[in-house]
Every structure is written in C-alpha cells, then in structure tokens.
Amino acid sequence: MVEKSLYVHIPFCTKKCGYCHFFVIKDEEKKHEDFVLTLKKEWRLFPLKNLISVYFGGGTPSLLKPHFFEELLAEINPLPYAEITLEANPERLNREGLIGFKKAGINRLSIGVQSFDNRHLSSLTRTHNARQAIAAVLLAKESGFDNISIDLMFDLPGQTLENWEYSLNQAVELPITHLSIYNLTIEPDTLFYKQKKKTLEGEPEYLDMAVRILEKAGLKRYEISGFAKEGFKAVHNTGYWRGRPFRGIGPSAFSYLEGARFKNICNYKRYKELIESGNAATDFTEKLPRERSKRELFAIHLRLLEGAPLPKGVDISFLERQGLVIKKGGLVQLTPLGLLHYDTVAAEIV
Ligand code: SF4
Structure with a gap:
C-alpha cells in the first residue's frame, strides 16, 4: 500500500x-x-x-x-x-x-x-x-x-x-x-x-x-x-x-504525484470557474528528469536529522570534506555545521 x-x-x-x-x-x-x-x-x-x-x-x-x-x-x-x-x-x-x-x-x-x-x-x-x-x-x-x-x-x-x-x-x-x-x-x-x-x-x-x-x-x-x-x-x-506522494486542493495548492509537481492557479475567481466547469485548476506542471528528481528528493530528505539513504551515483565527498554531512549507520546526515548551512548543502546536491 x-x-x-x-x-x-x-x-x-x-x-x-x-x-x-x-x-x-x-x-x-x-x-x-x-x-x-x-x-x-x-x-x-x-x-x-x-x-x-x-x-x-x-x-x-x-x-x-x-x-x-x-x-x-x-x-x-x-x-x-x-x-x-x-x-x-x-x-x-x-x-x-x-x-x-x-x-x-x-x-x-x-x-x-x-x-x-x-x-x-x-x-x-x-x-x-x-x-x-x-x-x-x-x-x-x-x-x-x-x-x-x-x-x-x-x-x-x-x-x-x-x-x-x-x-x-x-x-x-x-x-x-x-x-x-x-x-x-x-x-x-x-x-x-x-x-x-x-x-x-x-x-x-x-x-x-x-x-x-x-x-x-x-x-x-x-x-x-x-x-x-x-x-x-x-x-x-x-x-x-521523505518524498511521500501528496495532492493539494484549493487555490495555489501544490501536488507531487508520480514524479511530477503541479501547482494550482493563484486566482480565486478563476480557480472556482475552472473547477465548476469540471476542469483541473492547474497553473503549471513540471516533470523533473529522473536524475534531478533523485537529487532533489535526497536533498529534501536530508532535512530530517535521522538522515537519508545516499542514492546511487550522487557524490557527496566534497560536502563531507567541508564537514557539512557525515555517513552514519548507512545514512547521510547533516552535521551541526550542515544544519546551519542547509541551503548551501541542498544547492550543491541539486
Ligand atoms: S495573512 Fe498570511 S501569515 Fe497572516 S495569518 Fe493569514 S496566512 Fe498566516
């Protein structure tokens, strides 16, 4: 399930x-x-x-x-x-x-x-x-x-x-x-x-x-x-x-399903008109290439202090050398320095 x-x-x-x-x-x-x-x-x-x-x-x-x-x-x-x-x-x-x-x-x-x-x-x-x-x-x-x-x-x-x-x-x-x-x-x-x-x-x-x-x-x-x-x-x-699929409903809501991101329109009147006429109210859809999607999910998962499994083909040695992440118990975790500079870590991974 x-x-x-x-x-x-x-x-x-x-x-x-x-x-x-x-x-x-x-x-x-x-x-x-x-x-x-x-x-x-x-x-x-x-x-x-x-x-x-x-x-x-x-x-x-x-x-x-x-x-x-x-x-x-x-x-x-x-x-x-x-x-x-x-x-x-x-x-x-x-x-x-x-x-x-x-x-x-x-x-x-x-x-x-x-x-x-x-x-x-x-x-x-x-x-x-x-x-x-x-x-x-x-x-x-x-x-x-x-x-x-x-x-x-x-x-x-x-x-x-x-x-x-x-x-x-x-x-x-x-x-x-x-x-x-x-x-x-x-x-x-x-x-x-x-x-x-x-x-x-x-x-x-x-x-x-x-x-x-x-x-x-x-x-x-x-x-x-x-x-x-x-x-x-x-x-x-x-x-x-952790990258669990989610749907968003309501104006401006985001969804992430089957590797694609969707965003609903940020206009209340138009949102209602579209739904009332039986259409989705999506403003944009973005299907990320598999490699980028894998890297993004890993970077987001690192927000959890318990750490994230390292996906195949992602090199983090430069982040380790800078003391921003460490490998522990089969997972990659942010160090105290990495927690302070999460945005840098995420940008380097993606
Ligand atoms: S205006 Fe924005 S920040 Fe203020 S209560 Fe509403 S949603 Fe929250």
Missing part, C-alpha cells in the same frame, strides 16, 4: 500580515459554503486512496465552522488512523468551535503563535496578542486536543536573544507536543518588502538557544525547523521530507 497525503488550502484571513507571501483572500463568511462545495468538486476530479495525513492549511482554516470539515472528511475518507491537522490562529478560537473541530475528526492543531511578546506580534501585524495565544493553547488542550503544535518566529526586527528566550520559555510551559521555528524572511510582493523592513541576522545564536531550551523540555529536534515530544513528529510534514 502506497501511503499518500492531502493538503487542503483554505485561503481566508481576516487581514493580511505584513510579511505574508501566501495566497490569501479577505475572509467573508458568506463565501465559505460555496468554497467548500468547490473543494469537494475538485477532490472528486481525482480522489486518492490510502491517505495517511490530511492538512488543512491556509490562510486561516479555523475561520470555517466545524461542520465544513466534517463534510470534507466524509468525502475524502482518510485512513482511520490518519493524522488530520487544522491550522488555527489564536484570536477566534473558542471552546465550542474547538470541541466541534475535534468531533469533526481533526486530531491535531497547529496554532500560529509566532511570538509571546506583544511588541513583536504587533510589529508582525498579527491580530492576536500573547495572552490570547496562551489562552488558545490551554483551551485546545481542555477541549480534548492531545496533539498541539505551535509556530514561533525569530530574526524579527528589534528582537533580542532575551526576547527570544522569553518566548521559548513561555512555549515550553504550555501543553504542546510539537513546535516549529522559522526565521522571518522578507519576500517580494509583501508589505514588509515595500516598507524595506529589515530582519535580524543572528541565526546561529538563536537556533542554539532554541535547541537548548526545547530539548531540555523534551521537544527533540528531528527536522531543521521541527521539534517534537516522543511519538509526536508531524506525519504530514515528515512525508514531504
């Missing part, structure tokens, strides 16, 4: 954050029902079996009412033990909604906290504050979620190591099983790019501090950005790193 994954892109957000480079549209509740119908139609064009994970990402999927997820999951029919994740933002989560999400079949929440420092949340133009973030995680736990992930960001304008330490210490006080950390990057087509905002570039110290505090609290680093308690590595994301 070949296990597969599904990503469902729900593009609604109440307000676009200044650093956001995702495909997002202004939330209007009246659009939800129609959008969910379109998602179902898209799914029926090409349904997959043996889904080991379903990830509702966005956007802010938690803006939709729980019954929509119940309907979608009934249609999608994942494996009974599949990981079903919902991305949520703290500001609108309430007990009734959380209990509803749980009943609908969601068994993992990924809450976009980003920081526990109100100054940084406001400079990131987020719509929640630290108190709401803490309350959301506690409420999720009380409502029956045993698998809760949060995201934190570093290299924020004006951030100091002390601020970062504060956020990390606050995070480990909460009943979380998983944490992802990201450094702020400023992409073209974002408000921050137009405003010429600058990030910090203190990555090594910030990462060292995160590893020290999180691992002490039992959240072990298993991927470049991912930390998990024992038994709680993200099934969905681990699939991306």
Whole structure:
C-alpha cells in the first residue's frame, strides 16, 4: 500500500500580515459554503486512496465552522488512523468551535503563535496578542486536543536573544507536543518588502538557544525547523521530507504525484470557474528528469536529522570534506555545521 497525503488550502484571513507571501483572500463568511462545495468538486476530479495525513492549511482554516470539515472528511475518507491537522490562529478560537473541530475528526492543531511578546506580534501585524495565544493553547488542550503544535518566529526586527528566550520559555510551559521555528524572511510582493523592513541576522545564536531550551523540555529536534515530544513528529510534514506522494486542493495548492509537481492557479475567481466547469485548476506542471528528481528528493530528505539513504551515483565527498554531512549507520546526515548551512548543502546536491 502506497501511503499518500492531502493538503487542503483554505485561503481566508481576516487581514493580511505584513510579511505574508501566501495566497490569501479577505475572509467573508458568506463565501465559505460555496468554497467548500468547490473543494469537494475538485477532490472528486481525482480522489486518492490510502491517505495517511490530511492538512488543512491556509490562510486561516479555523475561520470555517466545524461542520465544513466534517463534510470534507466524509468525502475524502482518510485512513482511520490518519493524522488530520487544522491550522488555527489564536484570536477566534473558542471552546465550542474547538470541541466541534475535534468531533469533526481533526486530531491535531497547529496554532500560529509566532511570538509571546506583544511588541513583536504587533510589529508582525498579527491580530492576536500573547495572552490570547496562551489562552488558545490551554483551551485546545481542555477541549480534548492531545496533539498541539505551535509556530514561533525569530530574526524579527528589534528582537533580542532575551526576547527570544522569553518566548521559548513561555512555549515550553504550555501543553504542546510539537513546535516549529522559522526565521522571518522578507519576500517580494509583501508589505514588509515595500516598507524595506529589515530582519535580524543572528541565526546561529538563536537556533542554539532554541535547541537548548526545547530539548531540555523534551521537544527533540528531528527536522531543521521541527521539534517534537516522543511519538509526536508531524506525519504530514515528515512525508514531504521523505518524498511521500501528496495532492493539494484549493487555490495555489501544490501536488507531487508520480514524479511530477503541479501547482494550482493563484486566482480565486478563476480557480472556482475552472473547477465548476469540471476542469483541473492547474497553473503549471513540471516533470523533473529522473536524475534531478533523485537529487532533489535526497536533498529534501536530508532535512530530517535521522538522515537519508545516499542514492546511487550522487557524490557527496566534497560536502563531507567541508564537514557539512557525515555517513552514519548507512545514512547521510547533516552535521551541526550542515544544519546551519542547509541551503548551501541542498544547492550543491541539486
Ligand atoms: S495569518 Fe498566516 S496566512 Fe493569514 S495573512 Fe497572516 S501569515 Fe498570511
């Protein structure tokens, strides 16, 4: 049985954050029902079996009412033990909604906290504050979620190591099983790019501090950005790193199936028109030559700290000489230096 994954892109957000480079549209509740119908139609064009994970990402999927997820999951029919994740933002989560999400079949929440420092949340133009973030995680736990992930960001304008330490210490006080950390990057087509905002570039110290505090609290680093308690590595994301086939539905969603990559169109109106008329909403398809595909999959797999099997014909001796990777137990792993310079390692391999 070949296990597969599904990503469902729900593009609604109440307000676009200044650093956001995702495909997002202004939330209007009246659009939800129609959008969910379109998602179902898209799914029926090409349904997959043996889904080991379903990830509702966005956007802010938690803006939709729980019954929509119940309907979608009934249609999608994942494996009974599949990981079903919902991305949520703290500001609108309430007990009734959380209990509803749980009943609908969601068994993992990924809450976009980003920081526990109100100054940084406001400079990131987020719509929640630290108190709401803490309350959301506690409420999720009380409502029956045993698998809760949060995201934190570093290299924020004006951030100091002390601020970062504060956020990390606050995070480990909460009943979380998983944490992802990201450094702020400023992409073209974002408000921050137009405003010429600058990030910090203190990555090594910030990462060292995160590893020290999180691992002490039992959240072990298993991927470049991912930390998990024992038994709680993200099934969905681990699939991306290991090259598991996945389908994406919704505007701007990516798919990777049978060695080819597809991307859906980034235009809400056009996306709906195409699906409503019975067509796929694919914007581009890329079938990689076998050699390149093998190298890309290997480079992506290296993100996992456990390492990746070395494919035939790929020479890594120059990376070994530079101390960026090592061979261990039949696998190739990033060294501590390689973890800091993953982008260089990946570029050299591909
Ligand atoms: S909440 Fe997330 S998806 Fe929505 S605008 Fe902010 S960063 Fe983008």
